[in-house]
Amino acid sequence: MNYKKVIYKGKQFGELVMFSHTLFSLPFAVISMVWAAGGWPSWWVMIWGLIALIAARNGANAFNRLADRKYDEQNPRTASRHLPQRLLQTREVTLFVIINYFIFIVAASMLNPLCMILSPVAILLITVYSYTKRFTWLSHLYLGFVIASAPIGAWFAVTGQFAITPFVLGTVVMLWIAGFDVIYGTQDIEFDRTHGLWSIPSFFGLKSALWMAKGMHAIMVLLLFSLYFFRDLSWMYLIGLGVAAILLMVEHGIIQPNKPTLMKVASYHLNQVISMVIVACTLLDFFLVS
Template identity: 70%
Template structure:
């Protein structure tokens, strides 16, 4: 009975931590990291690189998201939209979350060391970058771009994991991710315009207003698509990749069409659900194109 109860508690805690870091949102960075690995390796990378690369990605992402929740716990508790989260509701203790962060960052460093020397050397820098996002919203409306920049480290790091070298292509992929993430984070941030202004948090929606913020998000997504098309030309990709970009463009247009900040469920679809589909469409079409078309 004691063992059963302990298992139930462990499973419950695991569920709480998974919800804390929104583990399902790994679909934002993982597909582009896989594309980067395949292109860098000229095919499927070794199982060793795939395994430790995935572990490094998950460790860094979990640590960063938990750090953000810990640092922003006071703001989350004051915002009616986020007051239900785990730390404001004391569903998880601050010490538990702090320990979770340390463990995940240690996993990230260890996995980086299992990849190559460059990844190991850069791992502390990556931790500083992914952790510092939490503070940018306190002093600059460019925090959305910084968030995108942080998540862009996934495909760049994936390339380094395979080759151990710096190259041009992963930085283009990273810029695509940065612009894409920043764009839909701006869209998501339109829900908190009044709260951010009242509390003194910086964001593009609170600084420029709703309509201008949506125009900026649209411009970022337009440049993102242009860069994806640039990769099509630069790497001599095939029609299947191009079809994926076409589908992604239509989904982005739909995303911008349905934006309604007063409708929380609709905003979740626009900011999260559609973008998870976009990343998977680009991944599947890119892989099919690489292995079966090009």
């Protein structure tokens, strides 16, 4: 076996699905698991829950690259991605999607009957996202909706039951993701309009889109604040929320669509910090303060 080739392919697939962006959904899934279990859940639930989350995300992101490959080839901003550059072949990525979706179904089946029953529905929902930009500017919210399945699914993995808390967390994730996806989408306003793709920035214009993103993030913060009362949390949680709110304001303050590096900071890097701050302070609140 050519180990160098295996490592190279693994690196390519990791970049294809932007594996580091798991930090967007994973922290909220951890919070949901801990709250659902009243502490750390069993190793069985944690391991299979983590496998399910990663496999679903990898499969969905890879499928999105397949669905968008023709647009990625034409967009100067995305022309350097793996499929346009032939760094990975279509058949390889297709097989990668199938394997990850299969792993997701197996992992969900290892958790409880509710997760097993809902796993095909989850695959359908996350796969449909790749086509939403063809017909609706609500694609950003739909993306947030499918990523919101992480904290909701994590709660189901632990309890096998419905509850209010995971859906509040899910709504937080949906608005957060949709908000910074709108920010990221401001870079492609003209391309989207030219190629008949729908987005909030291309449909409403730059200024209106940025105000809508601010509104989504403001509601997100308010929902997180409501959990302070609903979950009877402490000052440590509020510190995390305060830091996250400040970082969101910084994010909105540095937006410049004509500067790709700065947009990556606003859309991705700052939000990775935000999620880690929230999960750290929430876990400290739960295990050390409350």
